Amino acid sequence: MSEQKKDIEYQGIYAHGMLEGVDFTVAGKGTDDKGNPIKWDSSISLNFSTLESITKDVEGMKLKTMAKRPFIIKLSCDTDLLLPEVAKWNNSLNKMLHLRLQPSKNAMFKLSEDK
Secondary structure (H helix, E strand, O other): OOOOOOOOOOOOEEEEEEEEEEEEEOOEEEEOOOOOEEEEOOEEEEEEEEEEEEEEEEOOEEEEEEEEEEEEEEEEOOHHHHHHHHHHHHOOOOOEEEEEEOOOOOOOOOOOOOO
């Protein structure tokens, strides 16, 4: 994680935004709504937002404005490292971060159209 602007490496996937929240889930077991057993791993959810310039049409007039776009990055985490990792991310709350992501094989993303 980085607060400073860095040179972007040629290849890679990056996220840049304001860290606005940190949440976490502790590993556990339970049942789904049909009574089937399920289990989940510990994870940390980083809640970000970005500002995006958009144009809206109001009664035939084009108006430019800024829209806030939230996104969440979910990180897997070993349960024994959960508390120190949450504390580390909490120290970066309300800061602009630039993260290089390492997606798993066949990860799915939704792309926005740049204009």
